[in-house]
Amino acid sequence: QVQLVESGGGSVQAGGSLRLSCVDSGRAFNRYAMAWFRQARGKEREWLAGISRSGTATHYADSVKGRFTISRDNAKNTMYLRMNNLKPEDTAVYYCAVPKSPLVVANPGAIYDTWGQGTQVTVSS
Numbered sequence: 546q547v548q549l550v551e552s553g554g555g556s557v558q559a560g561g562s563l564r565l566s567c568v569d570s571g572r573a574f575n576r577y578a579m580a581w582f583r584q585a586r587g588k589e590r591e592w593l594a595g596i597s598r599s600g601t602a603t604h605y606a607d608s609v610k611g612r613f614t615i616s617r618d619n620a621k622n623t624m625y626l627r628m629n630n631l632k633p634e635d636t637a638v639y640y641c642a643v644p645k646s647p648l649v650v651a652n653p654g655a656i657y658d659t660w661g662q663g664t665q666v667t668v669s670s
Contacts, residue, residue: 554664595651
């Protein structure tokens with residue numbers, strides 16, 4: 546069973562950086578691809594990045610490509626999102642998620658059925 550807990554959010558000025566972590570306290574971490582999402586107030590949840598089970602394949606939304614880096618450490622049951630050059634429009638609650646099936650790629654079209662509680666990121670101008 547997968548149980549996800551995010552951390553690392555906070556308040557930064559524009560141009561700053563943060564690294565989010567997502568720890569899986571269950572036992573199936575390296576069986577699943579994983580993804581990061583965010584949801585800004587009043588907006589729909591947005592897929593940001595996905596990573597394969599081994600960590601060798603990654604995918605990004607255009608809105609964060611070149612600024613955000615997704616990675617994972619299977620030995621630590623932890624996935625990361627390094628966010629550089631943050632902008633005020635990056636302000637949102639950030640979530641990690643796992644697809645329903647261990648066989649799919651963690652892209653925007655996958656069905657996700659396990660989510661963390663979210664961590665707030667606030668970027669001031």
